[in-house]
Amino acid sequence: MNDPAAATPAPRYRFRASGVSVSRGGVQILRDVSLSLEPGQAAILRGPNGSGKTTLLRAFAGLLRKDEGEVEVTAADGKAVLDPAALTVYCGPLNAVKFSLTVDENLRFWAALYATPLSEIAGARAAVGLDAYAGRNAGALSTGFCRRLGLARLLLARRPVWLADEPTASLDTASARAFEKLVERHCDNGGVAIIATHDAVAIPHARHIELKAEVAA
DSSP, X not given: OOOGGGOOOOOOEEEEEEEEEEEETTEEEXXXXXXXXXXXXXXXXXXXXXXXXXHHHHHHTTSXXXXXXXXXXXXXXXXXXXXXXXXXXXXXXXXXXXXXXXXXXXXXXXXXXXXXXXXGHHHHHXXXXXXXXXXXXXXXXXXXXXXXXXXXXXXXXXXXXEEEESTTTTOOHHHHHHHHHHHHHHHHTTOEEEEXXXXXXXXXXXXXXXXXXXXXX
């Protein structure tokens, strides 16, 4: 990945989760989790397999039903936003890449999904270091390059809250450091980032939260 100059300045919002509990398959995985982040702040979630890192991010994104608790994204002027899912973007470990499409076709699909101008595709592609692969089928990319492509969705979504699940998995050291710079730039522009990872991700001043497994992994 290259210099993160393509990152779009994010609006300033606060993120708050209060008393969140989530069950999967009839088993409660998370119980009474609370987290509050101001504009420009990041949090790094850690914990063993089965501790609920992915479940928590998906609940924050509105992709999973919560047993209890609230998730709220609040504008800097104090006005509550009732639909936090509209202001968050979740990037999971499977990348959501369509292998039969080229790199640019995947990027155009995401741009259309998030109503992002097509003019921003080139910047997102450059930011993740895929300029040389614009016309290559995603199915022909290495695992690491496919991960880069998946992460470009964070940029194209232009949403203030980034929810990234194992974002540096399969990335080489230089690419992992470049991702950290993307997050740092996003936070410098007033965005919020919540990252679940087993890797040594270094985000300046990020809060570190350790989740414990409620059930055996």
